[in-house]
Amino acid sequence: MLTLNPWITAIEEEGAFAVLDKALALKARGAPVINLGIGQPDFPPPAHVLDAAARAARDGPHGYTSPVGIPPLREAVADHLNARYRIAVDPDQVVIVPGGKVTFYFACLLFGGPGAEILYPDPGFPPYRHAIGSGGATAVPYPIREERDFGFDADEILSLITPRTRLLMVNSPANPTGGVVAKGELERLVAGLADHPHVAVLSDEIYSHLVFEGADFASLTTFPEIADRLILLDGWSKTFAMTGWRLGYGVWPKPLVEHVRKLITVDHSCVNGVAQMAGLAALTGPMDEVRRMAEVFAERRTLVVDGLNRLPGVTCRMPGGAFYAFPNVKGTGMGSRDLARRLLDEVHVALVPGEGFGDNGRGFLRVSYAASTGEIEEALGRMAKFLAEHSQPVG
Numbered sequence: 001m002l003t004l005n006p007w008i009t010a011i012e013e014e015g016a017f018a019v020l021d022k023a024l025a026l027k028a029r030g031a032p033v034i035n036l037g038i039g040q041p042d043f044p045p046p047a048h049v050l051d052a053a054a055r056a057a058r059d060g061p062h063g064y065t066s067p068v069g070i071p072p073l074r075e076a077v078a079d080h081l082n083a084r085y086r087i088a089v090d091p092d093q094v095v096i097v098p099g100g101k102v103t104f105y106f107a108c109l110l111f112g113g114p115g116a117e118i119l120y121p122d123p124g125f126p127p128y129r130h131a132i133g134s135g136g137a138t139a140v141p142y143p144i145r146e147e148r149d150f151g152f153d154a155d156e157i158l159s160l161i162t163p164r165t166r167l168l169m170v171n172s173p174a175n176p177t178g179g180v181v182a183k184g185e186l187e188r189l190v191a192g193l194a195d196h197p198h199v200a201v202l203s204d205e206i207y208s209h210l211v212f213e214g215a216d217f218a219s220l221t222t223f224p225e226i227a228d229r230l231i232l233l234d235g236w237s238k239t240f241a242m243t244g245w246r247l248g249y250g251v252w253p254k255p256l257v258e259h260v261r262k263l264i265t266v267d268h269s270c271v272n273g274v275a276q277m278a279g280l281a282a283l284t285g286p287m288d289e290v291r292r293m294a295e296v297f298a299e300r301r302t303l304v305v306d307g308l309n310r311l312p313g314v315t316c317r318m319p320g321g322a323f324y325a326f327p328n329v330k331g332t333g334m335g336s337r338d339l340a341r342r343l344l345d346e347v348h349v350a351l352v353p354g355e356g357f358g359d360n361g362r363g364f365l366r367v368s369y370a371a372s373t374g375e376i377e378e379a380l381g382r383m384a385k386f387l388a389e390h391s392q393p394v395g
């Protein structure tokens with residue numbers, strides 16, 4: 001009998017990937033599946049990024065690079081952030097990693113250990129919870145509230161801090177809700193954190209280039225009060241439509257960088273040179289494509305939210321960012337897991353049930369609008385027909 005590490009056997013597969021697999025299998029059998037389940041832009045990366053990658057594939061770098069990334073890329077990240085937020089990031093704080101996930105995973109290892117507690121959003125990105133478990137800390141959820149347009153209440157978070165809390169994870173704009181935490185709420189959080197100097201903060205801002213008109217987004221990097229204990233997570237996946245390239249970065253307080261560097265040498269040595277050169281071209285080149293993608297997402301957002309609000313038993317808040325809507329389906333009289341399963345099996349629309357993102361996600365679905373306008377309209381039409389036949393409106 002083989003004995004495995006119990007935290008690994010306890011991991012549930014990320015709902016979005018499970019839905020993707022099932023949707024692909026149905027599609028392979030000829031079903032006309034529309035996938036609103038997966039969280040990745042449906043655009044190619046900008047052309048100048050692809051050109052830079054092709055050059056690098058020929059000319060290098062082909063060997064190991066510095067574990068923390070090639071110096072020009074670390075400089076480009078610092079320059080990009082400093083110009084964008086008028087802050088003072090030093091390139092030495094920047095650590096290049098294979099995808100956005102790695103930064104929070106390493107933070108959970110660094111701040112974990114027996115007795116530690118780490119706070120994370122519920123509903124939230126599912127790997128947060130498992131990364132916390134892998135580092136040996138206890139995962140403590142804090143609620144993300146529909147009535148706050150999927151933001152949090154700073155006082156609620158502060159009330160959950162104990163002497164054992166080591167890290168607070170924040171995500172805005174958020175997966176799965178598209179919620180953006182208002183600047184005033186971040187100000188209240190930062191003010192309250194002054195009483196808890198033992199708590200580090202990880203701000204996952206991977207959707208920061210997808211913030212829509214009217215949303216009151218602020219980066220936590222613009223709060224000097226917590227600069228010495230803030231880890232910023234961002235990357236290329238969502239901004240430049242490069243999810244499969246596996247390229248991300250963290251900005252760490254300087255004293256932590258040497259520890260992250262050690263973890264990298266244990267884990268993956270460095271990010272491949274081709275992806276790093278592509279990332280450099282992305283950050284130093286024109287941003288027109290990034291803006292164009294954000295405009296397309298903004299148009300789809302209205303289409304999706306208006307369409308969802310017309311469905312029987314469904315209500316949907318207008319998300320401030322990312323490319324997700326998080327409709328409340330409690331009024332359909334069907335459980336969200338059951339509804340998502342039936343929508344895929346019976347009308348071939350793939351969506352992710354909200355409970356996969358935490359207990360507070362029960363009764364919601366995640367709709368990714370990284371699909372064409374035509375597909376979105378067709379999916380909404382199929383859902384309308386399905387719900388007209390099967391929903392048992394409550395209340």
Ligand SMILES: Cc1ncc(COP(=O)(O)O)c(C=O)c1O
Pocket residue numbers: 039098099100101102125171174175204206235236237238243246247248
């Ligand atoms: C909130 C959030 N953080 C991080 C990531 C991970 O990004 P990457 O694909 O670059 O690892 C995702 C991806 O879906 C996400 O939604």
